[in-house]
Amino acid sequence: MDKLMLDCIVVDDEPMAANLVVNYIEKTPFLNLRGKFHNAIEALNFVSENPVQLLFLDIQMPDLTGLELSKMLPKNAKIIFTTAFDQYALEGFKVEALDYLLKPFDYAEFLTAANKAKKWFTMLESSSGLNTSTESDFLFIKSEYKHLRIKLSDVLYFEGLKDYIKIWLKNESKPILTLKSLKSLEEELPKNQFMRVHRSYIVALKSIEEVERSQIIINGKRITVSEQYKPDFLNFINDNSLS
Known part of the structure; x- marks a missing residue:
């Protein structure tokens, strides 16, 4: 893991600001600069x-903003926003930015953000190496700019709330809140462990009492099983009932 290198680019329409980030990258052993750009296109x-x-990535740029660009990137590309405006913090959270550096920032602040990126990719590399089966026994969930590793065996159920999901865990009185749709989460979960039973709920089948x-x-x-999901749920009950 110590050999991890992250290929990165700088995108900022202000030459001085871009050059500063380039300088910081060149000081950081695990970052490899691939390019510097003064516009998002x-x-x-x-x-x-x-x-x-x-x-x-800077946010306020002509023609195409950093926020607009962030929505067009490949899924495996991660973002650290660099901006002079703090009102975009929520938008940064919504596009799953790893961090949000408010200009002017020094090297210590930059390095803290870069280390978050290193930690994220290290965890990703570790998880791909540890899980040889097609189904993982955990998920990484982003919550308040942190990426939490959650064991699937600890999950009771997922509760959808507009653009957010509450994750209810065993032995925890409060849920974990993450910005994600229930539909996208459903696609990631192993089908033999979890089932959608309502527009707002996915349950862990082993947790049903x-x-x-x-x-x-x-x-x-x-939790009410709605009509839309009742046939699949009844099949599950029948398949796991004593005849």
């Missing part, structure tokens, strides 16, 4: 042909 063209892992008519009881919580 040039950066997008480069990334489409030359995959990079990390972008140090009782089924009472059209309601599932998990840790004292009653």
